[in-house]
Amino acid sequence: MMVITNEEVLAIVRVIGGEQAAQIAQKLLKKPGLSDEEVAAALEIDVKQVRKILHQLSELSLVTYEQTFDKKENKRVFRWRLQPEQVIGVAKSQIQRILERLRLIREQITSSQFYWCGNERCRKYTFEESFDKFFTCPSCGGQLNYHDHSELRDAIEKKIRELEEILK
16 A cells, blocks of 8 residues: 655645645644634635635545534534545546647647648648648638648647656
């Protein structure tokens, strides 16, 4: 089983949920079982924002909670805990999703020829689209010429190999 440090856990949470999520995770690492209100007060973040982030992290199984009842306040209290052991699984599933999207892009690039006018603000068109437009860019009126995607294809191939290596 792979073991990761608290700093690595926080880095992954930061990538997944942003800086505030990382701050919340750090607080829960130091003191598990805090309520959302305690976290909000300690970090000086609006409690609604803390709850929103905690629920997002909960959907990914990165945090869990225990519901208790405060008889003094006469309300339910949720006590939150970070689940660092789940971070690796979440990171792998995110990498898998990225890998699937890169493979789809690779397929699109290798299965079509693309034409482009050279204007950075204009999009690239497949051969069929270019043919239908008489090889004239509908945005700027420039001529659509064959565009070589070999650099992009090579970069995507390299990234796919890197991600596949991570998942091994």
